[in-house]
Amino acid sequence: MLKENLNYCNFYLLIFFIILSPATVYGQYEYKNSDSYNSFLQKNTVQNTLQLDKKIQKQYRAIIEEKNNELIDRLKAKDFLFDTVAYPYLTSIFNHVLLSNSLDRNRFHFFIDRTFDVNAYSFEDGTIVCNLGLLEGMENESQLAMVFCHEIGHYLLMHSNKSIISQLNKYNSHEFLAQIKQIKKQEYNTKKQLEDLLLTDVFDRSRHSRGQEKAADSLGMILFSNTKYGANTVPDIFDYLNSAEGLPNAITIQSFLDKEKIQIDDFSVDVPSKRMHFGTTEKKEIIDSLKTHPDCDKRKLQMQSFFGLHPKPGVDFMTGSKQDLEKIKKYALFEEAKYSKDKGNLGLYLYQLIQIDAMFPADKGAKSRIYNTLTSLYTHHKAHTFHEVVNAVYVPKNDKDQYAALLKLLDSLNLEKLKEITNTYYTNNNLFITITKN
Amino acid sequence: MKFKLLLIIFLAISATQSFAQNAAKAFSDVKNVTVRNVGIIKKNNIVKGYFTFYEYDKADKKNLVYKLNLVDENLNDLGTKEITGPKDWELVSSGFDGNNFCFKFYDDKKRTFELKVYNQDGVEVVSNPLKINYKPSSNSKYEMYQQMTNPELNIVESNGFVDYTFNDPNDAFIISYANGSTKNTWQQTYQPEGKSKVMLPTFLNGNDEVILTAVTRIEKGMYNTKTQHTVLASSAKTGAQLFDVSTEIDDNHVVPINAIFENGNIVVIGLNYKSTKTLTSPPDGMAFLIFDKNGKLVKSNFKTFEETLGKFLPMEDHKLKDGYYLYIHDIVRTRKNTNLVVAEKFKKAVDAGGVALSLFSSKAGPIKLQLENMVVMEYDLDGNLLQAKEIPKAKGSTGVFPSYTGFLTPYLLATVADIFGWMDYMYTVKSDDNGDITFSFVDYDRLDAGAKKTENFGQIKYHDGKITVDKIPVKNEKATFSRLMRASTNHVLQVNYFKKEKKLTMDMIKLNN
Numbered sequence: 001m002l003k004e005n006l007n008y009c010n011f012y013l014l015i016f017f018i019i020l021s022p023a024t025v026y027g028q029y030e031y032k033n034s035d036s037y038n039s040f041l042q043k044n045t046v047q048n049t050l051q052l053d054k055k056i057q058k059q060y061r062a063i064i065e066e067k068n069n070e071l072i073d074r075l076k077a078k079d080f081l082f083d084t085v086a087y088p089y090l091t092s093i094f095n096h097v098l099l100s101n102s103l104d105r106n107r108f109h110f111f112i113d114r115t116f117d118v119n120a121y122s123f124e125d126g127t128i129v130c131n132l133g134l135l136e137g138m139e140n141e142s143q144l145a146m147v148f149c150h151e152i153g154h155y156l157l158m159h160s161n162k163s164i165i166s167q168l169n170k171y172n173s174h175e176f177l178a179q180i181k182q183i184k185k186q187e188y189n190t191k192k193q194l195e196d197l198l199l200t201d202v203f204d205r206s207r208h209s210r211g212q213e214k215a216a217d218s219l220g221m222i223l224f225s226n227t228k229y230g231a232n233t234v235p236d237i238f239d240y241l242n243s244a245e246g247l248p249n250a251i252t253i254q255s256f257l258d259k260e261k262i263q264i265d266d267f268s269v270d271v272p273s274k275r276m277h278f279g280t281t282e283k284k285e286i287i288d289s290l291k292t293h294p295d296c297d298k299r300k301l302q303m304q305s306f307f308g309l310h311p312k313p314g315v316d317f318m319t320g321s322k323q324d325l326e327k328i329k330k331y332a333l334f335e336e337a338k339y340s341k342d343k344g345n346l347g348l349y350l351y352q353l354i355q356i357d358a359m360f361p362a363d364k365g366a367k368s369r370i371y372n373t374l375t376s377l378y379t380h381h382k383a384h385t386f387h388e389v390v391n392a393v394y395v396p397k398n399d400k401d402q403y404a405a406l407l408k409l410l411d412s413l414n415l416e417k418l419k420e421i422t423n424t425y426y427t428n429n430n431l432f433i434t435i436t437k438n
Numbered sequence: 439m440k441f442k443l444l445l446i447i448f449l450a451i452s453a454t455q456s457f458a459q460n461a462a463k464a465f466s467d468v469k470n471v472t473v474r475n476v477g478i479i480k481k482n483n484i485v486k487g488y489f490t491f492y493e494y495d496k497a498d499k500k501n502l503v504y505k506l507n508l509v510d511e512n513l514n515d516l517g518t519k520e521i522t523g524p525k526d527w528e529l530v531s532s533g534f535d536g537n538n539f540c541f542k543f544y545d546d547k548k549r550t551f552e553l554k555v556y557n558q559d560g561v562e563v564v565s566n567p568l569k570i571n572y573k574p575s576s577n578s579k580y581e582m583y584q585q586m587t588n589p590e591l592n593i594v595e596s597n598g599f600v601d602y603t604f605n606d607p608n609d610a611f612i613i614s615y616a617n618g619s620t621k622n623t624w625q626q627t628y629q630p631e632g633k634s635k636v637m638l639p640t641f642l643n644g645n646d647e648v649i650l651t652a653v654t655r656i657e658k659g660m661y662n663t664k665t666q667h668t669v670l671a672s673s674a675k676t677g678a679q680l681f682d683v684s685t686e687i688d689d690n691h692v693v694p695i696n697a698i699f700e701n702g703n704i705v706v707i708g709l710n711y712k713s714t715k716t717l718t719s720p721p722d723g724m725a726f727l728i729f730d731k732n733g734k735l736v737k738s739n740f741k742t743f744e745e746t747l748g749k750f751l752p753m754e755d756h757k758l759k760d761g762y763y764l765y766i767h768d769i770v771r772t773r774k775n776t777n778l779v780v781a782e783k784f785k786k787a788v789d790a791g792g793v794a795l796s797l798f799s800s801k802a803g804p805i806k807l808q809l810e811n812m813v814v815m816e817y818d819l820d821g822n823l824l825q826a827k828e829i830p831k832a833k834g835s836t837g838v839f840p841s842y843t844g845f846l847t848p849y850l851l852a853t854v855a856d857i858f859g860w861m862d863y864m865y866t867v868k869s870d871d872n873g874d875i876t877f878s879f880v881d882y883d884r885l886d887a888g889a890k891k892t893e894n895f896g897q898i899k900y901h902d903g904k905i906t907v908d909k910i911p912v913k914n915e916k917a918t919f920s921r922l923m924r925a926s927t928n929h930v931l932q933v934n935y936f937k938k939e940k941k942l943t944m945d946m947i948k949l950n951n
Contacts, residue, residue: 191495192503266873276486278508278539279517279560384910386948392512411512411928414899414906415950 028087029078029114037075037109041068044125048161056168063164067123078342081112081132081335086328090130092319093141094148100227103152114339116352118244122151124160132332132339136248137240140316140325142229146220146237149227153219159212167205209292217299221306230314231307238300245397247351248333251358253405260428262421267412269405275396330360337369346373346380347390351406364432371433374422381415478924481534481593483770483868485511485925489541491529497522506541511926513944519560524548533591533599538563538618540591540599549573551603553591555618566616566623572606580604583611583638585857592641594674595699598622600649602639605629611639613672615649626677628670633658642669642697642706648731649674650704652694653682656717664714667693669706671733681733685725690740691716692725695769696777703736704729705819707769707777710740718850720763724779726821741821750826751813761785764813765852767863773872776824777817778900780877782863783810783828786848787835807836807848807855809862812879814898814905827905829898832883832891836860864895867927874927875900885909895922895930899951906951914945 031037045064049057074080081087094110097103109127116133123129128151130144138144154160170176183193224231251259253269293299317325337352350373357366380386392411396404413421426433479487487510495503501522506529508516523543530542530551539556552567574580583604592600598617605612610629617623628639628651635656642650651670671680685692685708693716694708705728709721723742730736743764744753752759764781772778787808812829836855855861864878877898884891896909910930913920917934925931925946932945 188496188498189503266871276510276534277516277558278556279519381948382950384947384950387945392946393514394512395514411948414928 028081028083031075031080031082031111034072034075038068038072040109041071041125048124052165053169055172056165059168059172060164064124068125071123071127079114079339080129081114083335085331086132086135086335087112089319089324089328090144093144094128094130096318097145097148097152097223097227101152101223108152108155114335116246116336116339118241118246120147120151122154122160124155124158124164126155128152128155132336133246135325135329135332137237137244138325138329139233139236140322141319142231142234142314142316143237145227145229146224146231146234149223150216150220152223153216154212157212157215157219159216163205163208163212166208167201170201206292210294213293213299214302217302218306221303221310225310225312228314228318229312230316231312233316234307235300235303238296238303242296247403248355248359249400249402250355251402253354253402253409256354256358257409260425262424264409264412264417267409269409270399333359334365341373344389345391346377347407347410348403349373350377350410351403354406367429367432368434368436371422371426371429372436374418374425375435377410378415378418378422381413381418386410477529477532479508479532479534479539480590481536483866484870485867486534487511487516488513488923488931489529489532491541494520500524502527508539511929513946517560519556531589531591531601533593535593535597535599535618537597540616540618542591542601544574546575551601551614553599553601553614553616553623555599555616557618563618564616564621564623566614566625568603568612568614568625570603570606572604577604577606579606582636586636586638588640592644594644594649597646598644598674600641600644602641602651610634610637613639613649613651613677615674615677617674622675624677626672626679628653628679630655630682639670640694642694643699643704644674645699647674648672648680650697652697652708654693654716665691665693665716666714667691667716669694669697669704669729669733671704683729683733683735685727686714687727687735687738690725690738692727693721694727695766696771698771700728702731704731707771709766710742717853718847720847720849721766724777724817724821726777726819739821741817741823746817746821746823747815747826750815750823751828758783762810763848763852765849765856765861767856767861768866768877770866770868770875771872772816772875772900774902775819777819778875779815779817780863780866780898781813781815782861782879783813784808784848784852784861785810786851805839805851807851807860809834809836812863812877812896812898814877814900816900816903825903825905829879829896829905829907831862831879831881831896834862834882865924867924869927873901876927878924878930880912881909885911897930897949897951899927899949908949908951910947910949917943 045061045068048064049061052060090112091110095105098105098108107126111127111129113129113131115131117131118133118137120128120130120134128148130147134147179197183190183197186193224234257264257269320328333352333356337349337356340348340352350370353366353370353373356363357370360366377386377389380389390407390410392407394404394407476490477488478485479489487508490507492505493502494505497503502525504521504523504527505518506521507518510516524545524547526546528544528546530544532542533540538558541554541556543552543554544550545552548569549572550567550569552565554562555564557563572580587602594600594617597619598615601614603612603614605627610627613626613628615622615624635658636654638654640652640654642652644650649672651672653668653670655666655668656664657666667685668682669685670682672678673680685694685706689712691711691714692706692708693711694706696707698705698707705726708725708727710723710725711719712722713719721743723740723744723746726739727735728737747753747758754760758764762783762785765784766779766781768780770778784807787806810833811831813826814829815826816824818824837858837860839851839854852861862880864880867876867878868874879896879898881894881896882891883894885894893912894909895912896907899906899908912922914932914934916936918937919935921933923931923933929946929948932947934943934945935941936943
């Protein structure tokens with residue numbers, strides 16, 4: 001039976017697990033090659049610095065070293081995932097892109113960021129990062145491969161490095177320094193003038209950045225064309241990016257309360273539509289000018305146009321199957337939630353668990369976690385440390401933002417009511433609950 | 439150097455290339471600024487947010503550019519407004535009426551108080567400047583007035599702001615009104631016949647039609663301590679006086695504390711005294727007065743503490759047992775249509791240290807007040823006491839009173855102690871619908887049996903007839919210093935400074951009750 005199901009893709013995945021994923025020995029959040037990665041970053045920084053004009057070398061190095069340190073700190077803080085499920089799967093897709101384009105694997109490092117944010121990003125040293133949150137909207141491996149191609153495109157076109165060097169050259173130019181000198185000479189409104197100067201610079205860079213995104217898309221499509229993946233569904237990525245909210249929204253907080261028969265007097269979980277504010281909202285043209293990415297609709301049209309002219313047939317799955325991806329997506333949801341817990345954000349953790357429970361009611365693990373989190377919140381409430389584990393400073397994304405609704409609910413509860421809710425939840429679900437300490 | 443740091447921050451952002459569009463703020467406050475004012479924005483007793491007001495830039499020879507930044511009650515950023523104003527500008531108080539923000543500024547050079555009303559787009563919609571004819575920093579009468587009156591802006595129920603300014607040399611006051619929605623402003627000087635020694639206004643309530651002010655007045659005369667109390671009604675549209683009615687009814691002398699608009703009438707809740715010396719003697723009970731819209735008394739009801747409190751608190755010889763007095767801090771109408779009173783038990787005591795000290799110094803006498811439990815009482819609309827609860831707190835004492843106050847009555851000393859901020863009651867906070875009402879106080883006690891005595895913040899919460907208490911230490915153990923600021927009914931804002939880390943944190947601590 002097992003042999004019948006072991007198709008080529010699964011075999012590839014198995015080989016990958018065995019040969020290419022020794023990181024598992026070190027635990028799922030520890031990077032096996034941490035020391036060599038650190039040396040690589042340092043060496044890379046030295047090499048890149050030496051190629052620059054002497055007058056900007058020091059500043060360049062300071063910026064890159066700060067970034068390197070932050071990356072190493074985040075690795076130490078277990079912000080990245082090196083597990084035996086998602087990591088080998090995504091690395092396999094990533095490596096396929098590299099192999100298909102004859103790119104040297106030693107120049108790249110691939111990480112998975114444990115956050116729920118829908119994004120992927122790259123650094124000037126060849127480190128490419130995919131957030132767990134990106135997986136939720138991905139329909140197949142082809143789409144993931146395209147995202148990786150885009151990020152590799154940034155690296156190959158040296159966008160980060162060029163941007164930094166260009167900015168440093170600008171800030172050290174006679175023209176810019178003369179402008180600063182002129183402002184310093186003034187007696188009045190100097191800060192305003194300095195802000196205006198920098199704002200102009202930010203606009204310039206945003207415009208430049210949008211150009212870089214287009215270029216990374218273009219090169220990404222060429223890189224993608226060399227893979228075995230098909231491009232049919234690839235432009236749909238932008239529909240997902242356009243609508244993605246990051247956090248899952250499978251059940252409203254009111255429905256959760258109704259389901260658990262929890263009644264709260266004098267309280268509505270609805271997020272108020274009219275928020276108090278002060279000051280004019282930024283004009284649309286300014287917001288647009290500050291965008292670092294072109295509109296998703298435009299990017300989708302460009303991609304459709306490219307693959308219309310250069311059709312790219314191929315498979316949508318190679319490393320695994322549709323079912324494998326769905327399993328990994330489910331796993332990613334749990335992992336994102338665990339990351340919230342590891343970061344001490346129990347309010348967010350509870351929200352993610354409620355959503356996971358609604359999405360996978362057959363999975364009883366979520367119920368135990370919800371109960372244990374409620375108990376933990378009660379303990380924090382009693383000790384007056386609730387503010388340390390629930391992020392009250394959160395701006396609702398819209399009127400239907402259910403995370404905001406949960407925060408509003410938690411904020412309104414007194415200790416007694418929180419205890420009552422915890423007990424009600426236990427009574428309703430005690431058959432599935434295993435008590436542990438959060 | 440700072441500029442270079444700023445550049446590095448900007449550049450560090452561009453070291454990453456991301457796939458999706460991230461929300462990004464163009465500028466954050468990276469300037470080296472000196473915070474000149476930090477305060478609370480309230481709508482009556484409801485905390486709506488906090489403001490910071492700081493110097494940002496030099497505008498010209500005479501003016502500075504200031505930044506006024508607002509955050510809501512959860513510390514979410516609401517926005518920042520740049521305002522150009524004189525060099526010596528001071529932000530005195532603030533308020534929010536549900537639609538607009540009002541800030542009261544003082545310009546020392548021009549000796550002008552100004553109410554500036556901004557809409558939620560940060561646009562100034564109306565202003566009401568008032569030039570005064572004295573220098574506040576060197577006017578002793580003004581100082582006394584400031585100590586005896588609430589410095590906060592008063593919010594009218596529907597729309598608008600009311601402020602009272604001391605008026606010299608007439609020892610009266612000026613009412614200033616500003617309404618951002620109707621753009622209506624006015625000023626009205628209150629100056630009744632006869633000379634006064636003291637004239638103190640207290641905002642009672644207001645709506646679209648009328649502004650109600652309680653006026654306490656002591657007529658001129660060196661030894662005169664007889665007080666007169668009236669309820670002044672001013673037109674909300676013009677400021678014209680509608681009526682000024684005395685609250686002396688037969689032998690009852692009522693000090694109004696609160697007023698409510700009900701069925702076209704005005705319900706005044708206050709403390710009742712059987713003598714005219716309302717500043718120096720303890721109140722005898724509660725008073726509930728109903729006036730019609732023309733100021734005609736429709737109904738009055740007086741209940742002595744003796745006849746109501748006896749069922750709930752130990753009494754002896756018509757007084758609280760062991761010679762205690764109750765100092766009434768606040769009276770609030772609940773959602774259940776009852777009146778909630780918060781008081782503090784105290785008695786006059788002799789300070790042993792003070793006796794020794796008084797032998798060598800003429801500045802301190804042996805008198806102080808011993809402060810004890812908080813007391814919360816709930817009355818129905820007819821003045822019947824529904825419940826009274828003592829909330830235990832550690833015995834404490836006020837500072838030692840100057841020797842010249844030693845002859846004063848205990849209740850007057852309590853009034854003085856309250857003005858000096860020596861009493862343990864701190865403030866009252868309500869929820870929007872009056873469903874939750876909290877009274878906060880300071881307590882110097884052990885929170886647990888094995889714990890050390892610390893300065894604690896206590897909160898008494900009233901919710902639909904149920905009274906609960908919670909306490910937390912004022913100081914964060916790790917912080918160099920901590921300060922607590924009022925917040926919404928479930929919270930208190932703890933501001934901590936960590937000297938070693940040069941870090942200032944603001945934690946919205948959730949209370950258990």
